[in-house]
Amino acid sequence: MALDRRLNAYRDDLADKSLEGQVTARRFVVGEPARIASPVAALRPKPDLACGIDTEVLLGEEVTVFDRTDGWAWVKAASDGYVGYLPDSALAPPGNSPTxxxxxxxxxxxxxxxxxxxxxxxxxxxxxxxxxxxxxxxxxxxxxxxxxxxxxxxxxxxVGTYPSDDYVAVAARFLETPYLWGGRSGFGIDCSGLVQLSMMMTGRSALRDTDMQAAGLGAEIGRGDLKRGDLVFWKGHVAIMEDEKTLLHANGHTMTVAREDFDAAVRRIGWLYDVPTGYRRPVA
The missing domain is CATH 2.30.30.40 (SH3 Domains)
Incomplete structure (x- = not known):
């Protein structure tokens, strides 16, 4: 089975040295550390500004740089392992560790x-x-x-201290933040980005995309067990339960982070995306 290219840096011509023996490439490199020097850097699957973004990397976060060509850098984010292209101008030497x-x-x-x-x-x-x-x-x-x-x-x-141990409370601080496909910041955020960033601010880790979160974030539960902090998944979407009857999610319906009645959301989303595909309880 091919490795997920979102989390593994390999191309026909070049690959992460740690993947040697697992993938085929003409050359393997260790990569060089760098830090994000711009407020937000969009990470794309191709070195093309017309290409949609997969995720974002924030000021001061560390990346490993495997290639720099024509003003683009091919990198792997240290925070969640995501691989993609961003403008080389968004990078700076690692320097002193953030405090x-x-x-x-x-x-x-x-x-x-x-x-x-x-x-x-x-x-x-x-x-x-x-x-x-x-x-x-x-x-x-x-x-x-x-x-x-x-x-x-x-x-x-x-660094290493957090504003809350309740990631749902952190997520609620983003209410009315604009929805942005691939967004992972206070300027614009998507559904899985809201889960990931909110958890990160309580010292927890979560993979970036909805399918990754649905496959292994916490433990699977039943619909009747839902409580505050649980996650509801649809195909391509995730929401956070604020309580047994209410959810928070960044969504393309309101184009914001919004609070919505759970049953109403299931009915509204169902006509296009069917019923939820699963429910999970993140590990505390």
């Missing part, structure tokens, strides 16, 4: 420690930054970053 991560859906980077300064960038929950100092301006505390910029300190926590 903090953003814990609010969106926040700003400023050229200095003052909220009156024009923001230089907007970054998403899950972004990672390297803090080298802190200061206070008119009662607001700021972290100073290694690149000279500043961020509101209350919007961050040290």
């Amino acid at each position: 903090h991560q953003v814990i609010v859906p969106r926040t700003f980077l400023y050229p200095g420690a003052d909220l009156r300064f024009p923001a230089s960038a907007t970054i998403s929950m899950g972004s990672r930054i390297t803090v080298v100092g802190e200061t206070e301006t008119r009662g607001t505390r700021y972290f100073l970053l290694s690149d000279g910029r500043a961020i509101v300190a209350g919007h961050c926590l040290a």
